[in-house]
Amino acid sequence: MLVLKKVQGGESGLEATDLELVQRCLSGEQEAFAEIVARYKKLIYSVVYNIINDKQEVNDAAQEVFLRIYKSLDRYNPEYKFSTWSAKIATNLCLDILRKKKLDHVPIEEIKEVSSRLDTPEDEYINKEKSSIINQAVSELPDKYRIPIVLFHQNGLSYEEITEILKEPMSIVKNRLYRARLILREKLMPRRKEEVL
Template structure:
């Protein structure tokens, strides 16, 4: 049994303190993902906080046969998309100092550890929302294709096609505008 499933059972049994374990485990990586969706640190904090509240209130709907992290991401991403639709949300490019926002040694942040992070952020930011989200889940959060499919509620083939198209667009932009993005040549 995953530790998350144990925590879920504890919370559902009335141990509200067990929920802190879930928050502590996922807050940084969820914030990093949402920040890249919103490109606004304050909105990202608000959306993550709201998402954790939704997760808490709907914990009884989590089915232990699937990955808890996939379910958590799904709730958070759906919340963000709902907020985007409600407010006709527009994103604004902001410079983000990853070292101050998230623990720089956290494995999910490895994507941003190389010297070309600003170029990568810009390349990712020009992608359509669905392709950007797939890139972020795959390379920032190191989520596998099957989990991305589950999180986004689309077939596995769609995930692979959108990932391929996104990487192709990023390569073409890099080739056209200059720069080098070696991570896209390796399909992890």
């Protein structure tokens, strides 16, 4: 991740921990919050984009997330990773936005296949086409299945982090991920059969 401005930690010039940055923010150091933004901008924008997927709203929503993070710093519990806590705030804001819009579904950004070889233009086109089909299938999932899929597969959060963000037991999170994968497999299976023929 690109660090825009390095904030020196306490001893021997090491980079400050998230908790140190939070404490500095609470004591009035604005540069410390700029470092928090630099560290977590990619994560927050990714969560926001993948849940609301409205390019015109992403910047405003992400700025609102950072505003909420700033206002809530005094309630940050260092028992949890700062990234999990931040993603939870972002997810909650996005869920509020979706409720207000009463959207049935939202697509996620393209899922790119990792290839060990160099893709030809034809391969890139096929991969883009597959990504579009997967995006469409994910966008049609109900929120209770789509959001865990986005958090787990797109944002790389662990089961524990997702349970903390969604305030659901681990068994429910795992069950919803399992059911979401089954639904996606059923939707995508006819396509695969067509490709083979």
